[in-house]
Amino acid sequence: MVEMAGTKAFVKSLELEGVKYVFGLPGGVVIPLCDEILNGDFRFILARHEQGAAHMADGYARATGGVGVCLATSGPGATNVVTGIATAHSDSSAVVAFTGQVTRATIGTDAFQEVDIIGCSASVTKYNMQVRKASEIPKAVKTAFQIASTGRRGAVLVDLPKDVTTDVEDVSFPETVKLRGYHPNYQPDPREVEWAANLLAKAQRPVVVAGGGIINSGASRELVALCEYLMAPTATTLMGKGAFPADHPLSLGLCGMHGTQAANNLVPEADVLLIAGARLSDRTTGSVKSFAPNAKVIHLDIDRSEIDKNVETVTRVVGDASLGLRGLLYNVSKLRASGDAGSQWSKRVSEFRLQMNGTGNGHKEGYLRAPDVVKTLRNALPREAIVTTEVGQCQMWAALHYDAYDPRTFFTSGGLGTMGWGFPAAIGVKAARPDVPVVDIAGDGSFGMTENSMATSIEEDLPVVVVVLNNHMLGMVAQWQRLFFDHRYSAVKLKGNPDMVKLAEAYGAEGVRVDTLEGFQAAVRRAIKSDVSTVIDVPIDPEENVYPIVPPGAGLKDALLEA
Amino acid sequence: MSEMHVVAFLVENRPGVLFNISNMFRRKNFNIHSITAGTVLDDDTVRITIVVQADARGVNQVVEQLDKMVDVIEVKRLDPLRAVNRELALVKLTTTDPMAREEALKLVNDYHGLILNIEPDNLIAEVTGESADIDAFLAAVTPIGVEEVSRTGVTAIEKGRLKLEK
Incomplete structure (x- = not known):
């Protein structure tokens, strides 16, 4: 037993788990924690939105096979994390999210930035808990890591009331915790x-x-x-x-x-x-x-x-x-x-x-075909490169046409299908694997959702490449409207999207637009050697469809092969 | 075929556990018919009995999903032939008419119930039995006049040497 503040117990517990990175964003009730984190033996990566922080932790977890950690403040900080942990949990990725909470005495009074994050996150975590005493922090952290990283992996949320982190109590650090109801079953019968x-x-x-x-x-x-x-x-x-x-x-x-x-x-x-x-x-x-x-x-x-x-x-x-x-x-x-x-x-x-990847997809002259772009990307990257994807058409083109040869070289938000996942996740992957190129295959719709993670990439020196298959459309929804809604477009045109090259440059990243496959290949080769992130803008035909597609409710053999 | 199944389980006595369990039932679209809970021999463990309406595959999923929860220690679907089920009901009967009071007392007696309270205009009966017995009692007293009913839901225990803990 050693007497220490909850903040110290928290930081020491993370160190004991071997944590190298914490992705997060501060706020009122976690200021004491952030202060102590300055003394911690790990890097704090400052995100620009808590969802991005959770996706970074998720990418880190998937790339390492270990646990990714994120931290957010109470209230909106905590609710912003929910999409991130739901995404991780849905794909069995071991993410532990720590959220600040108002003081124990004010819980239930609808205090400033109070939200019942235990209730909010119950459906999207493997386990969650609110720590009620400073002395219980080490056990809570140990429990969270143990549950997240064993059996079928998943997300765990730990809620830390502010006064629990500032109280000074006798603390000990358990090596393991016994849970009566949790026995992951590894050995098959x-x-x-x-x-x-x-x-x-x-x-x-x-x-x-x-x-x-x-x-x-x-x-x-x-x-x-x-x-x-x-x-x-x-x-x-x-x-x-x-x-x-x-x-x-x-x-x-x-x-x-x-x-x-x-x-x-x-x-x-x-x-x-x-x-x-x-x-x-x-x-x-x-x-x-x-x-x-x-x-x-x-x-x-x-x-x-x-x-x-x-x-x-x-x-x-x-x-x-x-x-x-x-x-x-x-x-x-x-x-x-x-x-x-x-x-x-x-x-x-x-x-x-012989007929693996489907055939024509009726794109207009003057545009690059998305499948060709993805195949060219594969050729331009070394075998061990890691790809993340956004969600929608870009994701399905990547899934169909990007050949992954090894485990942990292709990551995507498969279960939840979270647009905006790929870019922050790529930054988390880069933190885990600085030795290999990391590329996010994106669409302009998804990229817009978490594009502010670029600031983190620049200041934390975690360069990744974003290939934007840019059709100024919410492409997959548009494809369904073409195929199943009589070609009536509703709420899919992204006419107001920014110029991706200028956007990248505004952050101090590199931006380049390409309109030939040769140009694209050269841009990729340059980008993976660059010290800063690069956005490669690839205009594609807004009417291009992903084929094959099995219409919703149909059997696998009833795929539509082309327009 | 969809029918009633009794599932009994032990959980950690921790804040939020009941919420997590009912939340899981809602999330998975399982249909809770009744739920009872109480601590057992030690204060750390709560025993919960849930009656759920589901087909065979559905009740299997209920058991597997409960088993998967970290705070659930043991879970079992109870075999109806090898378990005893009981439910308790408190029933307030209108007895302004002396004939009605007579009839009520007789029915409570027939169902091995107790009279817990008597007022000039009504009385409170306690009846215990399988859910079907309670249904039958309620049907029998309805003509007399039922003012209020409170039922506990089913609690159950296995016969012989069978038990929930391993």
């Missing part, structure tokens, strides 16, 4: 593994769908080994991009609403479908009825509640993906030799792999 392996060994048309759980578990190598042994073609969900190398001969690419023809045709044809570390949202399955009509579905996930939630399974393996896949391979190898189950299936797989 051997009987479940055996049963699933029996099904896989007998499969004639096996297919694997890999999700973000593979990346969180670090199970890519195990995944590739099992798929190669079974010769099973493998699709990924949006969150699973990078879990299976895009240049692998068994890779089918993205499955779902904007999936490749290969994935969307072969997944429904499977006789045994292994879902590994994916939660099968509507965007991945299309109509559930026609998702895997003839398949025995095996679901491997660390979160038991995901099994049978959206798609009914024949058997489950509950546990860590890497342990589960290793167990499956071991058991399958006892039951059958490696290689093809049926030569017709491999023939069909290679047929479809």
